[in-house]
Amino acid sequence: MSGGRPEKHSLTLRGHRTSVSLEAEFWRAFRAIAAAEGRGLNDLAAEIDAARGPERGLASAIRVFVLDRHRAASVAD
Structure with missing residues (x-):
């Protein structure tokens, strides 16, 4: 893990811009x-x-989503 600071990126959700x-x-x-x-x-x-x-x-929800997918992939292996 790099240990760097979070990076802010813009996303468009249903036509509305937001930063995560x-x-x-x-x-x-x-x-x-x-x-x-x-x-x-x-x-x-x-x-x-x-x-x-x-x-x-939203940032927390994305982290949990990524973690859940990682866990599911680990179980499938």
């Missing part, structure tokens, strides 16, 4: 998941945004 700060490792994993599913990053982020509860921020 994630560590580089999470951005890489998030992009890899979107690519593996043949989906755009904005599309996947919008789905995560729609499914998250009001108590969880």
Whole structure:
């Protein structure tokens, strides 16, 4: 792990721009998941945004999504 600061990137969710700060490792994993599913990053982020509860921020929801996918892949191996 690089231990760097979170990187802020802009996303467009249902026509609205927003910024999300994630560590580089999470951005890489998030992009890899979107690519593996043949989906755009904005599309996947919008789905995560729609499914998250009001108590969880978008950045946290993306981290949990990436972690859940990693866990599922580990079990499948």
